[in-house]
Amino acid sequence: MTDLSRFSINQMTVKQLSLPELADVCGQLGVSQVGLWREPVQAYGVEATAKLIREAGLTVTTLCRGGFFTAIDPEARAAALADNRRAIEEAATLGTDTLVLVSGGLPAGSKDLRAARERIADALAELGPYAEQHGVRLAIEPLHPMYASDRCVVSTLAQALDIAERFPAHQVGVAVDTYHIWWDDQAPAQIARAGASGRIHTFQLADWTTPLPEGVLNGRGQIGDGAIDMREWKGYVEAAGYTGPIEVELFNDELWARDGREVLAETAERFVEHMAD
Amino acid sequence: MTDLSRFSINQMTVKQLSLPELADVCGQLGVSQVGLWREPVQAYGVEATAKLIREAGLTVTTLCRGGFFTAIDPEARAAALADNRRAIEEAATLGTDTLVLVSGGLPAGSKDLRAARERIADALAELGPYAEQHGVRLAIEPLHPMYASDRCVVSTLAQALDIAERFPAHQVGVAVDTYHIWWDDQAPAQIARAGASGRIHTFQLADWTTPLPEGVLNGRGQIGDGAIDMREWKGYVEAAGYTGPIEVELFNDELWARDGREVLAETAERFVEHMAD
Numbered sequence: 121m122t123d124l125s126r127f128s129i130n131q132m133t134v135k136q137l138s139l140p141e142l143a144d145v146c147g148q149l150g151v152s153q154v155g156l157w158r159e160p161v162q163a164y165g166v167e168a169t170a171k172l173i174r175e176a177g178l179t180v181t182t183l184c185r186g187g188f189f190t191a192i193d194p195e196a197r198a199a200a201l202a203d204n205r206r207a208i209e210e211a212a213t214l215g216t217d218t219l220v221l222v223s224g225g226l227p228a229g230s231k232d233l234r235a236a237r238e239r240i241a242d243a244l245a246e247l248g249p250y251a252e253q254h255g256v257r258l259a260i261e262p263l264h265p266m267y268a269s270d271r272c273v274v275s276t277l278a279q280a281l282d283i284a285e286r287f288p289a290h291q292v293g294v295a296v297d298t299y300h301i302w303w304d305d306q307a308p309a310q311i312a313r314a315g316a317s318g319r320i321h322t323f324q325l326a327d328w329t330t331p332l333p334e335g336v337l338n339g340r341g342q343i344g345d346g347a348i349d350m351r352e353w354k355g356y357v358e359a360a361g362y363t364g365p366i367e368v369e370l371f372n373d374e375l376w377a378r379d380g381r382e383v384l385a386e387t388a389e390r391f392v393e394h395m396a397d
Numbered sequence: 398m399t400d401l402s403r404f405s406i407n408q409m410t411v412k413q414l415s416l417p418e419l420a421d422v423c424g425q426l427g428v429s430q431v432g433l434w435r436e437p438v439q440a441y442g443v444e445a446t447a448k449l450i451r452e453a454g455l456t457v458t459t460l461c462r463g464g465f466f467t468a469i470d471p472e473a474r475a476a477a478l479a480d481n482r483r484a485i486e487e488a489a490t491l492g493t494d495t496l497v498l499v500s501g502g503l504p505a506g507s508k509d510l511r512a513a514r515e516r517i518a519d520a521l522a523e524l525g526p527y528a529e530q531h532g533v534r535l536a537i538e539p540l541h542p543m544y545a546s547d548r549c550v551v552s553t554l555a556q557a558l559d560i561a562e563r564f565p566a567h568q569v570g571v572a573v574d575t576y577h578i579w580w581d582d583q584a585p586a587q588i589a590r591a592g593a594s595g596r597i598h599t600f601q602l603a604d605w606t607t608p609l610p611e612g613v614l615n616g617r618g619q620i621g622d623g624a625i626d627m628r629e630w631k632g633y634v635e636a637a638g639y640t641g642p643i644e645v646e647l648f649n650d651e652l653w654a655r656d657g658r659e660v661l662a663e664t665a666e667r668f669v670e671h672m673a674d
Contacts, residue, residue, distance in 0.1 A: 231626040233580070266543040268580035269624035270607045275580045303510070303545035303552045330547045334611040347546035349508040 127391045128153035128181040129384060130324070130369035131160060137380035139164045143176035145381050149388055155182040155324075155367045156214060158207060166210050173214065180216035181365040182295075182322050183207065186258065189243035190224035190236040190273060197243070200224075204247050212254040218321045219251065220259045220295050225270040236273040241283050248291035259321035260284055261295035266336050277301055277310035284319055293319030296357055297369070299326035299340055302348045308356045315360025323357050324367045325350055325391075333373065340370045343390035350394040366395060404668045405430035405458040406661055407601070407646035408437060414657035416441045420453035422658045426665055432459040432601075432644045433491060435484060443487050450491065457493035458642040459572075459599050460484065463535070466520035467501035467513040467550060474520070477501075481524050489531040495598045496528065497536045497572050502547040513550040518560050525568035536598035537561055538572035541580075543613050554578055554587035561596055570596030573634055574646070576603035576617055579625045585633045592637025600634045601644045602627055602668075610650065617647045620667035627671040643672060 129151055131142060139160065146154065154173070161169045161183075173180055186207040191197050211219045223240045230236065244258065251258050260280040263272035274280050280294045294314050301307040314320045327346030333339040343350060354366070368387050375383050406428055408419060416437065423431065431450070438446045438460075450457060463484040468474050488496045500517045507513065521535065528535050537557040540549035551557050557571045571591050578584040591597045604625050606618030620627060631643070645664050652660050 226624055231624055231629075233582070264543065265541065265580040266609065266613070269605055276582075279582060303542040305510070305553075305556060328546055331612040332543065332609070335608040336543070336613060347503055347508055352508075 123392060123396065124150055124152070124388055126364075126366045126395070127151060127388060128155050128365040128367040129387060130155035130182075130184070130367050131157050132184070133368055133370040133375065133387060134380040134384050135160070136376055137384070139169055139172055141380065143172055143178060145384050146178055147176060149385060151384070151388060152177065153179045153181045153365050153367075155184060155369060156180055156216075157184045158210060161210065161214070166213050170214050180214045181367055182218040182220050182259070183211040183214060183216050184220045184369075185222045185261075186219050187221035188224040189240045190227060192227050192230070192239070197239075201243060201246055204243070205250055208247070208251045208254050208256050211256045217255060217257055218259050219256050220261050220322060222261055222263065223272050223274045225267070225273060233268065233273050237279065237283065240274065241286060244283065244287060244292055248287045252288075252291050257290060257321050258292045259295040260292065261297060262300055264300040276304060277307050277314065281310060281313055281319065285317065289318040293321035295322045295324060296320055297324040297326065298348050298350065298353045299324075299328060302328055302353070311356045311360050315357070315362060320357060320360060320362045320364075322367060323362055323364065324369045326368070326370050338371045338373045338376075340372050342370060342372070342375065342387065343368060343394050354395055366391070400669060400673065401427055401429070401665055403641075403643045403672070404428060404665060405432050405642040405644040406664060407432035407459075407461070407644050408434050409461070410645055410647040410652065410664060411657040411661050412437070413653055414661070416446055416449055418657065420449055420455060422661050423455055424453060426662055428661070428665060429454065430456045430458045430642050430644075432461060432646060433457055433493075434461050435487060438487065438491070443490050447491050457491045458644055459495040459497050459536070460488040460491060460493050461497045461646075462499045462538075463496050464498035465501040466517045467504060469504050469507070469516070474516075478520060478523055481520070482527055485524070485528050485531050485533050488533045494532060494534055495536050496533050497538050497599060499538055499540065500549050500551045502544070502550060510545065510550050514556065514560065517551065518563055521560065521564060521569055525564045529565075529568050534567060534598050535569045536572040537569065538574060539577055541577045553581055554584050554591065558587060558591055558596065562594065566595040570598035572599045572601060573597055574601040574603065575625050575627065575630045576601075576605060579605055579630070588633045588637050592634070592639060597634055597637060597639045597641075599644060600639055600641065601646045603645070603647050615648045615650045617649050619647060619649070619652065619664065620645060620671050631672055643668070
């Protein structure tokens with residue numbers, strides 16, 4: 121293992137590890153950055169997590185996730201906005217400058233993707249300034265089109281940037297995740313577009329493996345196991361000026377069934393193999 | 398049921414029906430058009446199918462499917478080209494002018510989508526004139542991006558048209574299938590582009606329902622059951638000048654487990670409900 125300086129392990133990749141275990145294994149392996157998720161952080165306590173992470177000498181690269189902005193019902197919308205304000209506060213407490221957003225799918229009975237995308241922009245108009253006050257940037261993550269109906273109506277980097285560019289870059293940018301965009305021949309140009317306005321707020325890796333599992337949520341492949349040329353995508357974000365952390369975020373039932381320490385060690389090895397210059 | 402004049406039932410939607418049963422049920426329901434698949438047609442005999450269909454007064458709107466052009470190995474490429482010539486001949490024998498192409502996924506070990514797309518264009522340069530001699534048009538079908546690695550490296554209408562436009566429109570066009578493109582905010586403009594050069598060779602419907610099943614092949618929803626506004630997409634193809642058949646092509650384990658006559662009747666009803674002006 122040669123260079124893990126840009127490597128960040130997303131907590132979801134090794135969700136079988138508790139937060140203290142995660143901090144411990146990171147120390148053993150020389151991993152200095154982590155991406156965290158709200159649910160396990162809330163369960164452990166936000167302040168307690170911040171203290172644990174700080175004392176372990178770790179940096180939090182992103183917090184996942186805010187979002188779910190597409191409800192039509194006013195009460196549900198107000199609840200989503202309140203929850204996202206809490207997410208922004210949590211990000212600030214954890215010391216990360218980036219909150220990743222999964223924007224939400226179609227409300228029950230609706231078939232109007234365009235209107236749903238507009239409701240995301242409406243929500244960001246309210247949340248962007250609040251995030252800025254807390255030193256947090258919002259990163260719209262386009263999710264693979266297979267999630268368009270039930271999880272995220274923002275399916276491409278172009279769509280994400282069409283929304284993000286309505287706001288200052290220090291308020292709203294995008295998450296570039298190989299798993300979601302690798303098939304898109306327009307994505308390299310969109311990465312350049314995002315970089316030109318300083319909107320690449322995080323770069324995440326997962327590989328594309330098939331067959332996809334039922335529900336298509338937990339089949340993200342270990343780096344190197346699938347169809348994606350990771351080095352090519354690293355080249356695109358670097359050409360666009362991105363020099364930040366590179367986070368590995370895998371949702372994978374097979375990896376979750378294994379020993380978390382072993383999976384983290386393997387992930388770090390794969391990172392070095394596929395990200396080395 | 399009011400107007401089935403543009404309705405075509407794709408054989409795969411009711412694959413539990415034999416070809417004589419399909420012809421019989423179509424007669425009972427007033428359905429005059431079918432889309433056929435090569436495997437069941439070959440099993441019944443191509444000439445015998447043509448005779449059956451002719452005597453039942455049915456028209457064949459499309460034959461599915463040619464394609465699988467992405468192999469690198471010269472022997473595999475030659476075999477694919479030979480098989481596609483046979484598919485063109487079968488289409489001509491069945492009296493349809495449209496052969497739908499599923500272009501193929503990444504060859505084992507390859508991560509190069511761009512090169513795979515170029516091999517599709519290479520194959521079409523050989524097959525286009527052969528198709529023209531037989532009065533058959535080739536329709537590149539972009540498949541949903543979730544099939545990009547293992548089934549079809551052509552994921553958007555824009556990509557399909559980038560390839561198709563290298564050839565005369567009477568040789569190569571595209572298949573517009575709601576299931577594959579409904580998430581894509583660029584698709585309406587691409588439908589207009591396809592229409593402007595006379596390249597909409599077929600228009601197919603399937604609805605988007607979740608959760609997706611394992612392998613994501615056999616979860617295409619009955620018209621009206623999912624997230625897609627069918628009338629909106631009909632509007633796009635009609636604004637682009639398309640006045641041809643509208644084929645319903647569902648791959649769905651639940652529909653296949655039911656009585657085929659009942660499924661065909663239901664599909665015709667849904668068609669009328671969602672396609673009526």
